[in-house]
Amino acid sequence: MKTFIRSSSCISPQKTFGNDDFLTDIVEYTGTRLKAIEPDYKEFIDPKQIRRMSHIIKMGVAAAKDCLNKADVEMPGAIITGTAFGCLEDTITFLTRIVEQNEELLPPTAFIQSTHNTVAAQIALMLKCHEYNNTFVHKGISFESALLDAIMLLKEQEADNILVGGTEEMVDTSFKVLTRLGLYKRWPASNLSLLSTESKGTIGGEGAVFFLLTDKTSENNLAELTSIKTVYNPKDIEGSINTFLQGNSLNPEDIDLVITGKNGDIRNDAIYKQISSSLFKNNGLANYKHLCGEYPTSSSFALWLAANVIKKGIIPEVISERESKKTAPKKVLIYNHYLQKYHSLMLLSAI
Amino acid sequence: MSSSVYIAGVGVISAIGNNVAEHLRAFENERAGMGDITMLNTIHKGELPVAEVKLNNNDLAKLTDMPPQTSRTALLSLAAANEAIADAGIPGFDTLRTGFISANTVGGMDKSEDFFVDFLADNNKGKLRNIFDHECGSKTEIVADQLGITDYLTTISTACSSSANAIFYAARLIKNDLLDVAIAGGTDALTKFTLNGFNTLMILDKEFCKPFDEHREGLNLGEGAGYLVLVSEKIAETLNKEPYCKLSGYNNSNDAYHQTASSPDGTGSYLAMKGALKKSGLKPSDIDYINLHGTGTPNNDSAEGTAVKRIFDPEYPPMSSTKSYTGHTLGASGGIEAVFSVLSIRHGIIYPNLRFETRMSELPFEPETEFLKGQNINHVMSNSFGFGGNCTSLIFSRI
Numbered sequence: 001m002k003t004f005i006r007s008s009s010c011i012s013p014q015k016t017f018g019n020d021d022f023l024t025d026i027v028e029y030t031g032t033r034l035k036a037i038e039p040d041y042k043e044f045i046d047p048k049q050i051r052r053m054s055h056i057i058k059m060g061v062a063a064a065k066d067c068l069n070k071a072d073v074e075m076p077g078a079i080i081t082g083t084a085f086g087c088l089e090d091t092i093t094f095l096t097r098i099v100e101q102n103e104e105l106l107p108p109t110a111f112i113q114s115t116h117n118t119v120a121a122q123i124a125l126m127l128k129c130h131e132y133n134n135t136f137v138h139k140g141i142s143f144e145s146a147l148l149d150a151i152m153l154l155k156e157q158e159a160d161n162i163l164v165g166g167t168e169e170m171v172d173t174s175f176k177v178l179t180r181l182g183l184y185k186r187w188p189a190s191n192l193s194l195l196s197t198e199s200k201g202t203i204g205g206e207g208a209v210f211f212l213l214t215d216k217t218s219e220n221n222l223a224e225l226t227s228i229k230t231v232y233n234p235k236d237i238e239g240s241i242n243t244f245l246q247g248n249s250l251n252p253e254d255i256d257l258v259i260t261g262k263n264g265d266i267r268n269d270a271i272y273k274q275i276s277s278s279l280f281k282n283n284g285l286a287n288y289k290h291l292c293g294e295y296p297t298s299s300s301f302a303l304w305l306a307a308n309v310i311k312k313g314i315i316p317e318v319i320s321e322r323e324s325k326k327t328a329p330k331k332v333l334i335y336n337h338y339l340q341k342y343h344s345l346m347l348l349s350a351i
Numbered sequence: 352m353s354s355s356v357y358i359a360g361v362g363v364i365s366a367i368g369n370n371v372a373e374h375l376r377a378f379e380n381e382r383a384g385m386g387d388i389t390m391l392n393t394i395h396k397g398e399l400p401v402a403e404v405k406l407n408n409n410d411l412a413k414l415t416d417m418p419p420q421t422s423r424t425a426l427l428s429l430a431a432a433n434e435a436i437a438d439a440g441i442p443g444f445d446t447l448r449t450g451f452i453s454a455n456t457v458g459g460m461d462k463s464e465d466f467f468v469d470f471l472a473d474n475n476k477g478k479l480r481n482i483f484d485h486e487c488g489s490k491t492e493i494v495a496d497q498l499g500i501t502d503y504l505t506t507i508s509t510a511c512s513s514s515a516n517a518i519f520y521a522a523r524l525i526k527n528d529l530l531d532v533a534i535a536g537g538t539d540a541l542t543k544f545t546l547n548g549f550n551t552l553m554i555l556d557k558e559f560c561k562p563f564d565e566h567r568e569g570l571n572l573g574e575g576a577g578y579l580v581l582v583s584e585k586i587a588e589t590l591n592k593e594p595y596c597k598l599s600g601y602n603n604s605n606d607a608y609h610q611t612a613s614s615p616d617g618t619g620s621y622l623a624m625k626g627a628l629k630k631s632g633l634k635p636s637d638i639d640y641i642n643l644h645g646t647g648t649p650n651n652d653s654a655e656g657t658a659v660k661r662i663f664d665p666e667y668p669p670m671s672s673t674k675s676y677t678g679h680t681l682g683a684s685g686g687i688e689a690v691f692s693v694l695s696i697r698h699g700i701i702y703p704n705l706r707f708e709t710r711m712s713e714l715p716f717e718p719e720t721e722f723l724k725g726q727n728i729n730h731v732m733s734n735s736f737g738f739g740g741n742c743t744s745l746i747f748s749r750i
Contacts, residue, residue, distance in 0.1 A: 094544065115738050
């Protein structure tokens with residue numbers, strides 16, 4: 001059985017939503033916080049509901065709906081999301097009121113919408129979809145866990161047309177806390193030069209990216225999602241990558257393009273530098289976090305990117321670090337890690 | 352792919368006990384865990400009863416050999432997971448592909464609440480160590496690190512069905528041959544966040560809750576953790592003792608009706624129970640006991656009861672809500688009640704639904720009110736339903 005990406009929709013700090021251009025008109029940022037570009041939600045969500053919805057819910061629901069539209073599928077066979085932080089805006093609103101109002105006269109809406117499964121639930125509610133509905137909340141592999149669930153559901157023949165998404169919202173509080181924790185650069189510069197700064201820290205981001213997965217072949221499929229693997233605290237990541245490739249009967253040179261999770265932080269990027277001069281010394285290389293920022297489910301942006309690279313047969317200049325021998329890559333590997341602990345590998349192939 | 356998944360070990364901590372043995376005694380003695388709030392610093396002290404685990408953080412830290420400043424959510428989790436792994440006693444545990452699949456709803460909120468008071472006054476204040484592990488996934492990671500599990504860890508959060516989903520996701524990882532062993536379930540500690548949240552929804556009973564009673568007025572919040580050790584057929588054969596039972600059925604369906612309320616006809620609950628029966632290949636009449644979600648809120652019990660009626664009428668198996676003992680432990684409830692379901696099969700017992708007095712007017716059945724021993728129990732259904740319409744049913748079967 002094969003898993004195909006039937007369609008994808010991406011809301012990000014770049015003009016990736018409702019736009020056929022593929023990263024030709026890049027948005028430049030100079031701060032350490034990249035905000036997602038909000039579409040006109042009225043096309044996707046009842047205006048009465050838009051007002052009540054937080055940023056992450058709106059982004060998630062709109063990307064999910066757009067993804068279904070692109071595949072011309074009305075009802076998905078399952079809805080699965082990944083988010084590390086969940087609905088932060090509502091969580092912080094409710095927490096703030098608890099403190100400021102000393103636990104008295106609190107309105108319930110923020111609490112109701114603060115649960116981590118709210119995005120998946122709102123999609124189900126909007127579609128009246130009674131099927132399997134799950135939400136993974138495991139730090140840097142939240143999205144990959146959701147993907148694995150979807151791949152297993154397809155294998156088990158429990159469902160088809162599975163909607164899988166990675167969502168994350170950055171709010172003022174989380175940005176401040178993560179800045180205090182030392183995640184971001186102290187001296188912001190252009191995101192377009194992020195990867196050559198050779199200093200500590202990165203830039204924060206957010207977004208919502210959805211995919212429709214199927215085991216049915218179609219010339220409209222974007223790409224095959226050949227294999228995924230996550231590794232926790234690896235002792236020898238090169239070894240793990242090699243084992244992963246061998247498991248797919250591939251050698252490093254068979255990969256036309258490696259998309260890495262470089263984020264401009266010298267500690268974070270060391271491993272990518274290492275493999276680019278060892279395991280993947282002869283491969284095309286690309287990066288993406290200067291476009292969407294760093295966040296726990298940013299690998300969903302990378303998957304959107306890889307699927308489109310394969311489908312369109314184009315490697316946008318803005319992502320390219322080292323040219324691929326193939327102008328239209330057939331095999332793309334995404335290698336990302338989040339804060340050195342959670343490493344993930346996603347292999348895509350042309351259909 | 353089609354191989355069975357067996358339950359090799361169980362571990363639980365809640366307001367009625369710190370381990371399995373204490374739970375069994377509490378059930379038999381009909382001793383509920385609710386009482387006044389003693390640990391949370393909240394204005395609702397003395398006004399809203401809760402079901403607290405009777406150990407404070409220092410006691411829990413000692414029990415689990417962890418630093419006392421660790422989030423209570425992680426301490427509870429580790430206590431129950433340790434018991435489950437010791438109970439399973441899997442030969443060569445370290446050499447197997449092992450996963451830890453845990454669930455919770457608010458992560459390290461117990462610590463984040465402290466952080467937030469100082470942070471709100473001045474954004475440069477608040478101890479970072481109290482917020483560093485806020486994420487739900489951090490709780491799983493802290494515990495997995497203590498358990499020495501590295502092959503696969505993940506966290507599920509689907510409100511009050513979270514840990515039931517964790518259990519069957521774990522079973523599927525084994526069935527898909529990605530793992531040999533999985534410790535799965537969930538944990539949640541009482542927090543001001545959830546207490547106030549449920550209070551704003553006006554679904555907290557000021558008295559001890561009365562699930563499935565005509566005059567029920569809401570739920571009592573509880574806390575705790577519950578885990579199962581799930582193993583593949585191959586590992587089950589290597590065990591030094593008989594596995595408890597197998598996980599024979601499971602289903603996750605969505606009510607798709609409202610963010611927090613259940614549909615009047617219990618569509619999601621109905622689909623979950625129906626789907627779990629289908630998966631297990633069992634008929635409704637095969638079920639010997641239903642561990643109900645039974646929160647005690649007017650809405651849940653009415654919707655769940657209606658769904659039970661649609662499936663089981665006219666022959667109803669004994670059923671009860673053990674939340675009448677433990678309170679509603681949210682993200683932990685599916686794991687805790689899975690442990691109770693497994694123990695029901697092993698010991699041939701059915702738990703009473705405490706404080707039940709009057710049958711609900713719309714239902715032709717009522718829950719079991721006596722502690723029953725010596726029952727022949729082959730199949731147990733466990734229901735867990737949550738916000739966002741997330742409904743999950745599990746079925747455990749005697750081997």
